[in-house]
Amino acid sequence: MLKTFIISFKLKNTYRVNSIIYSLKQFPIIKKILPDSLYKNKGLKIFANIISILVEIINIFIGKLLYILLMIVFVMSLYKTNQANTFIHIFTFLTFCGGLLNTYMLNPTKDKYYAIIIMNMDARKYGLANYYYKLIQVVIGFLPFTIIFGMMYHIPLWIKIALPFFVVSIKLIVMNYILNDFLKTKQATNENLPSKIVWSIVAICLLLAYLLPFVNIIINEVIFSFIFIISFILGIYSLVKIHNFSSYKQMYKQILTTKNVYATSNNTGTKAMKDMSLKQIELDKNYTSTKSGFAYFHDLFVKRHRKILTKAVKKQAIVIIFIFIAIIIGFKINADFKTSINNILLQYLPYFVFIMYCLNRSSSVTQAMFMNCDHSMLTYRIYKEPKVILGIFKERLKTLIIINLLPASLIGVGLAILLFLSGGTTNFLNYFVLVVSIIAMSIFFSVHYLVMYYLLQPYNVNTEIRSSTYKFVQALTYFVCYYMIQIKLPTISFGITMIIFCILYSLISLILVYKYAPKTFKLRI
Numbered sequence: 001m002l003k004t005f006i007i008s009f010k011l012k013n014t015y016r017v018n019s020i021i022y023s024l025k026q027f028p029i030i031k032k033i034l035p036d037s038l039y040k041n042k043g044l045k046i047f048a049n050i051i052s053i054l055v056e057i058i059n060i061f062i063g064k065l066l067y068i069l070l071m072i073v074f075v076m077s078l079y080k081t082n083q084a085n086t087f088i089h090i091f092t093f094l095t096f097c098g099g100l101l102n103t104y105m106l107n108p109t110k111d112k113y114y115a116i117i118i119m120n121m122d123a124r125k126y127g128l129a130n131y132y133y134k135l136i137q138v139v140i141g142f143l144p145f146t147i148i149f150g151m152m153y154h155i156p157l158w159i160k161i162a163l164p165f166f167v168v169s170i171k172l173i174v175m176n177y178i179l180n181d182f183l184k185t186k187q188a189t190n191e192n193l194p195s196k197i198v199w200s201i202v203a204i205c206l207l208l209a210y211l212l213p214f215v216n217i218i219i220n221e222v223i224f225s226f227i228f229i230i231s232f233i234l235g236i237y238s239l240v241k242i243h244n245f246s247s248y249k250q251m252y253k254q255i256l257t258t259k260n261v262y263a264t265s266n267n268t269g270t271k272a273m274k275d276m277s278l279k280q281i282e283l284d285k286n287y288t289s290t291k292s293g294f295a296y297f298h299d300l301f302v303k304r305h306r307k308i309l310t311k312a313v314k315k316q317a318i319v320i321i322f323i324f325i326a327i328i329i330g331f332k333i334n335a336d337f338k339t340s341i342n343n344i345l346l347q348y349l350p351y352f353v354f355i356m357y358c359l360n361r362s363s364s365v366t367q368a369m370f371m372n373c374d375h376s377m378l379t380y381r382i383y384k385e386p387k388v389i390l391g392i393f394k395e396r397l398k399t400l401i402i403i404n405l406l407p408a409s410l411i412g413v414g415l416a417i418l419l420f421l422s423g424g425t426t427n428f429l430n431y432f433v434l435v436v437s438i439i440a441m442s443i444f445f446s447v448h449y450l451v452m453y454y455l456l457q458p459y460n461v462n463t464e465i466r467s468s469t470y471k472f473v474q475a476l477t478y479f480v481c482y483y484m485i486q487i488k489l490p491t492i493s494f495g496i497t498m499i500i501f502c503i504l505y506s507l508i509s510l511i512l513v514y515k516y517a518p519k520t521f522k523l524r525i
Helices: 002-026 043-077 085-100 110-118 123-152 157-185 194-214 222-242 250-253 266-276 294-304 308-333 333-348 352-360 363-378 386-422 429-456 466-486 491-521
Strands: none
Touching: 043 085, 043 222, 043 466, 085 157, 085 194, 085 266, 085 363, 110 123, 110 194, 110 250, 110 386, 123 157, 123 222, 123 250, 123 333, 157 222, 194 333, 266 386, 294 308, 294 386, 294 491, 308 333, 333 386, 333 429, 333 491, 352 429, 352 466, 363 386, 363 429, 386 491, 429 466, 429 491
């Protein structure tokens, strides 16, 4: 099994190195410097290997640190409960979520596909070797931070050490259940496509993790001890069952199909996505429009694709309404909860930048626009003319802003209402800033993603993302928004700054689109 792991690790590292080199070749300035024979360059490969090692270290340690900081430590400041027990409480329920959503073994990655399907490696040895490696990563990655933060919150030493093993135990239990289910149903589970039941359980666990402390209900050390002992015993039992499982080959044959492995990057994946979207396109209705020119063309597109474009935001709106209702009910139950929410609304507005980033549908909408319209239209010369590109861009921007305005307006107005109900503020401007700044954030992301799409058009004819610059800007946007979680500023000062920034950014971005989009908005090779 060790030999199998070494081969698989080398295979994964080679794929990662080649991906890094390919990505470097895609940057506008760098691609002109690097030669076409760069894959043979030893120096560049050494550099790529160093990056690959750093990525592996980040996966082991940095990801775990950020997870604990942002998902647990930062949130704990909102509660007036015992800090040690609150840390254990949130960690426990998030572990249940992670066990369900991240199995490691059932993720249809390309390295698994190459090794098991293409190279015909022993599926059992390959699967177990990499699974055990991931579990070891979990313990090594979590242990330093559970000890450090455990010392900060005066958590008993044995619990600090037990927490990483608790994570492993839950993953083993879930994995054993999935393998047993496969033996019964002969249907393999793809962890990238969780069922509605799984999502429901995850949602319940998240609610229990973050809402129960508001009403002073938390898991204490005694309860955790009982949960850990049971899960550890079941984990050992599950480990034996997983190790002796004999149908890995049959299971991986179902999971490692080109449809799953290349779900968003080749013809098969594109066809699957198109088939799904075609079911939601309303072609059988005689839609008409009173508009003309580019507006007419876009209006028909929006009417025929309204299910794809608006389905998600309608669901978001319903969830947002329920969340606000739950918070208002919480006001009636716990007076301290009102004080905490009031403090959040007056000091933590930067946090909502990340929330609006997560809720904004512009990235998915632009992908739908490419797949169901530009994918074909960009093959016609007339569609590449500046007048056509810019005309449709204006109509699309209006549509994106309107689509994202529903959840943004609900959040903005809802926050103002919560501020009033939680004790209010002496400065009436806070109410206005809350509403307008949230809407400004929504407009910012609408502009940002559409401008990215037009200036960096990342897709080729097979709907594969071929632009490393686009991926880099996406990642940068995510990290900036994620960083905003840690910032604490008065609502008025940050809100007004955000409104002004959104206006300036939108104006500059629109100028760039009008100047460069006719050259950049084209199909990639």
